[in-house]
Amino acid sequence: MTNQNSTVERQIYPKALQEGSGIKAKGTRPGEITEQSKELDPTAGLNLEALYLEASEIAGQRLTASQQVVMAMANQMSYEDLHPITRAKVDQVRNAANPKFDAQAIADRILNHYRQRIQTA
Structure with missing residues (x-):
């Protein structure tokens, strides 16, 4: 043939x-x-670095899943949603950042200090 x-x-x-x-x-x-x-190499033709990177990304997301949920919750919370202990801390910081002063008491101290200087002179 x-x-x-x-x-x-x-x-x-x-x-x-x-x-x-x-x-x-x-x-x-x-x-x-x-x-x-025939010996078959299952990794033949694969980009091992890319596979490792992708697996690492997935593992990283899995390992940080609870923190991601916490951050998502925190982003949606308002002052009213805060735990009472945290709300008290926020109030303390707000009061420290915006101190309330008594103008009358400050004026009295300045005048008393000035009057004492005049009397001693």
């Missing part, structure tokens, strides 16, 4: 077909064949 890959020729010459496809006869019984085992 002229075409070596024809179906008829493969049927006539099964040994050539077996060898060409990586299948060989065991030789114990006629027609019994086994596949040649």
Whole structure:
């Protein structure tokens, strides 16, 4: 036959077909064949650095999930939503940042200080 890959020729010459496809006869019984085992590398053709980075990102999200929920809750809270202890702390900071003063008491102290300086002079 002229075409070596024809179906008829493969049927006539099964040994050539077996060898060409990586299948060989065991030789114990006629027609019994086994596949040649080839080592397969499951990582062949993969970008391992990209896989590692993606796995790290997923693990990082998993490890920080509770903090992300806490931050989302905090972003939605108003003063009224605060825990009483936290509300008291906020009030203390607000009072310290915006001190209330008694103008009359300050004026009295300044005048008393000035009067004492005049009397001693």
